[in-house]
Amino acid sequence: xxxxxxxxxxxxxxxxxxxxxxRTAGFLIEDGDRFIHIDPGPGTAQAYKNFGENIRKVxxxxxxxxxxxxxxxxxxxxxxxxxxxxxxxxxxxxxRSVHExxxxxxxxxxxHVKSIENYHVVEPFQEVGPFLILPSKxxxxxxxxxxxxxRRTITYFGDTGYWKGMEDYARDIVIVxxxxxxxxxxxxxxxLVKKLVGAKLIILTGFGMSVLRYGPGRIGKALEKEMGxxxxxxxxxxxxxxxLSYFY
Numbered sequence: 584x585x586x587x588x589x590x591x592x593x594x595x596x597x598x599x600x601x602x603x604x605x606r607t608a609g610f611l612i613e614d615g616d617r618f619i620h621i622d623p624g625p626g627t628a629q630a631y632k633n634f635g636e637n638i639r640k641v642x643x644x645x646x647x648x649x650x651x652x653x654x655x656x657x658x659x660x661x662x663x664x665x666x667x668x669x670x671x672x673x674x675x676x677x678x679r680s681v682h683e684x685x686x687x688x689x690x691x692x693x694x695h696v697k698s699i700e701n702y703h704v705v706e707p708f709q710e711v712g713p714f715l716i717l718p719s720k721x722x723x724x725x726x727x728x729x730x731x732x733x734r735r736t737i738t739y740f741g742d743t744g745y746w747k748g749m750e751d752y753a754r755d756i757v758i759v760x761x762x763x764x765x766x767x768x769x770x771x772x773x774x775l776v777k778k779l780v781g782a783k784l785i786i787l788t789g790f791g792m793s794v795l796r797y798g799p800g801r802i803g804k805a806l807e808k809e810m811g812x813x814x815x816x817x818x819x820x821x822x823x824x825x826x827l828s829y830f831y
Contacts, residue, residue, distance in 0.1 A: 586734045587613050587824030588756075588786070590817040591630035595742070595760050595789035600652045604795055606630050606819050607652040610758070610788065611641075613824075614733040617713075619643040620660055621739065627656035628663075634820045638663040646677040647719065647741035648726035649685035657681070657690045665698040674701040676711055680725040717752060719743035721769045730754075738782075742789070744768040745775050753779035760789025764797060776806055788817040 594605030608630040609622035618640045620627075631638040641664045646654050664673040681690050682704045696702060703711045705727055707718035713733050719726035719741040728740040736755035743749075743760075744767055757779055762770035770791070779785060785806075790799050803816035815823065 585613055585615065585824075587611075587822055588737070588758075589613070589634070589636065589823075590788055590819065590821045591634060591636070592624065592626055593788045593790055593817045593819050593821075594795075595624075595652050595762055596791035597652070598792040599790065599795065600625055604792075605790060608656070608819075609653065610817075611636065612731065612733075612737065614735075617643055617733070619645060619731075621645050622647055622653040622741075623656045623660045624652040625655050628659050630819070639666075641673070643674040644676070645714070645729060646675075646681045646690070647728060647739075648678050648721060648723040649680035649688060649690055650723055650742070651688070651690075653742070654681055654690035658692065658695050661691070661695045661698060668694055668698040671698055671700050673699055674703070674712070675699045676703045676705055676714060676716075676729075678723070678725045678727050679704055679706070680723050685723055685725075717749070718746060720746045740771070742770060744770060745778065750778045750781060753782040753785075755783050757782040757785045759785060759787055761787045761794050761799065761802070762789060762791040764793045764802075773802055773806060777810060780810055780812060782812055784813045784815065786815045786817055786823065 589611040592606030592608030594607045600607045606626040607624035608627040612619040620641050705716045709716045715730040717728040721742045731737040738757045766772045766774045799816045803814045807814040
């Protein structure tokens, strides 16, 4: 039974999205027969091609919120998953804002909705298969994260500032979108990461422009030394599981 995480893109935020200093394509979890894409933003289809992944293998998609760096290429992934919308297939787990739209932007059409076999609009603390949905504290008020219970337990908070009790869900592998250097109520900074001391492994991704300018590797090394927790700084194309990769 295979298990791995593949980072198709490690960028986040408006300015990284428009410059593509890092791809904004999200990441994959392959766990046995589950092939799960998380947050397919701009650059997703190209990332599949460049990193030798088969986009048609996707059978589950999770979209944390309706900002374009997390959701823009959702229709592309759905069309690959459903063979051009001709085969009703797959599982889609999405926030209410992705389903209903946010400020006039709706990442998914009715044709795409109809093509999904298992369609779930989720709220915090709902359980969907191996996913326990977690809240997030973000500028999209319907943003969600998850605790995935498979061969390994993976926590992903989406784009979020600190919310009371989130450290209780940092148990095994924790994936953090490190958006900013400054402590903000709606985005993760190094000060938020320091609260996640219960994790066995923290993987940093989703880097905003200020983080990239400062150097994600410098931040990762400092956090690892201070926290005593293994920290990996992800890069575009990095795979964890079959072959552990470090990049500083």
